[in-house]
Amino acid sequence: MDGYRIEHDSMGEVRVPTDALWGAQTQRSYQNFRIGTETMPPELIHAFALVKKAAAQANVELGCLEPSAATAIEAACDELLEGRHADAFPLKVWQTGSGTQTNMNLNEVLARRGNQIAGERGLALSVPLHPNDSVNRSQSSNDTFPTALHVAADLAVTQRLIPAAERLVATLARLERQNEGIVKCGRTHLQDAVPIAFSQEIFGWRGLVESAVEELRASLPGLRRLALGGTAVGTGLNAPAGFDRLVAARLAELTGEPFQTDPNKFHALTAKDAVVFSHGAVKALAANLMKLANDVRWLASGPRLGLGEISIPANEPGSSIMPGKVNPTQCEALTMVAVQVMGNDAAIGFAASQGNFELNVFMPVIAHDFLQSVRLLSDAMASFDEHCLSGLKANRERMERNLHDSLMLVTCLNPHIGYERAAQVAHKAYEEGTSLREACVALGFLSAEEFDRVFKPEEMV
Numbered sequence: 001m002d003g004y005r006i007e008h009d010s011m012g013e014v015r016v017p018t019d020a021l022w023g024a025q026t027q028r029s030y031q032n033f034r035i036g037t038e039t040m041p042p043e044l045i046h047a048f049a050l051v052k053k054a055a056a057q058a059n060v061e062l063g064c065l066e067p068s069a070a071t072a073i074e075a076a077c078d079e080l081l082e083g084r085h086a087d088a089f090p091l092k093v094w095q096t097g098s099g100t101q102t103n104m105n106l107n108e109v110l111a112r113r114g115n116q117i118a119g120e121r122g123l124a125l126s127v128p129l130h131p132n133d134s135v136n137r138s139q140s141s142n143d144t145f146p147t148a149l150h151v152a153a154d155l156a157v158t159q160r161l162i163p164a165a166e167r168l169v170a171t172l173a174r175l176e177r178q179n180e181g182i183v184k185c186g187r188t189h190l191q192d193a194v195p196i197a198f199s200q201e202i203f204g205w206r207g208l209v210e211s212a213v214e215e216l217r218a219s220l221p222g223l224r225r226l227a228l229g230g231t232a233v234g235t236g237l238n239a240p241a242g243f244d245r246l247v248a249a250r251l252a253e254l255t256g257e258p259f260q261t262d263p264n265k266f267h268a269l270t271a272k273d274a275v276v277f278s279h280g281a282v283k284a285l286a287a288n289l290m291k292l293a294n295d296v297r298w299l300a301s302g303p304r305l306g307l308g309e310i311s312i313p314a315n316e317p318g319s320s321i322m323p324g325k326v327n328p329t330q331c332e333a334l335t336m337v338a339v340q341v342m343g344n345d346a347a348i349g350f351a352a353s354q355g356n357f358e359l360n361v362f363m364p365v366i367a368h369d370f371l372q373s374v375r376l377l378s379d380a381m382a383s384f385d386e387h388c389l390s391g392l393k394a395n396r397e398r399m400e401r402n403l404h405d406s407l408m409l410v411t412c413l414n415p416h417i418g419y420e421r422a423a424q425v426a427h428k429a430y431e432e433g434t435s436l437r438e439a440c441v442a443l444g445f446l447s448a449e450e451f452d453r454v455f456k457p458e459e460m461v
Helices: 024-032 042-061 067-081 100-121 131-135 141-178 198-223 243-255 265-270 273-299 329-352 363-387 396-405 407-417 419-432 436-443 448-454
Strands: 004-009 012-017 183-188 191-197
Touching (some): 042 243, 042 363, 100 141, 141 265, 141 273, 141 363, 183 198, 191 198, 198 273, 273 329, 273 363, 407 419, 407 436
């Protein structure tokens, strides 16, 4: 028929668009799962290409695949790794829970493109590349998908999320240095508290990001244990001895990451606890960034009737009706991303609990949500850094005024007049609208000279 070619699988004939690189099984999935708009993440397709390349290398080394076939498969994989043929992967996330159809999508595309490459380069193949017999040799969807998931998650965290977080840390370290010597009012429970140096407050923000990076790094060893070699149920049926170790070593060479085979394939196929643990660290980073963004938003509130202790860049008009209004939009974007990540964490936890018998059948949604979290959080940190945090400036005048208006400075009197008397001073000053100095002297607890000698807010940090 015009515009179509006929492909075959074990269930019979299927019409596939003439120019499509995929085959029958991909087409069936494309037709049967018209659910939503979410397609498999490109990071997962990239990781799958790495897995298929490593598997081809291992298979040829173990004598399971002829060298020319492996060369053709590797060349096709390299094209995917370069970002080519993105339109060849149309399948939705909402498909079979094992990800079998996505594995077959890769197998079919690589087989067809590999055969084309063999013809273009004059590679002699004893038989044409077959999606199952050649590209999927020694593998199952049940071990390739969790392997690709782990590889994609590891690379996303190490190559995207951690670098974005470290750039944010560098900006915070610079702001610390720039704001040394500025003392401001601290706040607990959204109420005035004892003084703090602004650089100390920023140091606390930096710790939010640095601690989360440490937790992310601590989660990586679990992601680096791979299921490949377990095949269908963990027994390794149809995989040659040593295939699991060899393919893990090839993946380590291809990525620069220390991947290794999981010694317990039964656990590797059914459990997703390593992904849950790692995404927990992603969620922790999101929670800490929520706190950081909210602190910045509060401190920048105003400009006249809020705290107004810092200013942030004015990037765009903030209101369609109020002229001149500027809003903390980057803070809002970052907090929305944090909320999405927290929602993804709940979904991943629920999905990981569904490892019935020898296989978890929620892997596509786990992959989608994990990679979305990393992508969004990385982008949001970069945007927040560039368009907000880098331009943050202290309003020294407002900080000083707020500091000296704070009743909690009375805390420095505790060693001299005691907690109970200091509380009386604070209450009297608040109720009568006077200064702490005036209240303390009026109560007869200290003379004016004694008060001035011990009351030094700048020395309280």
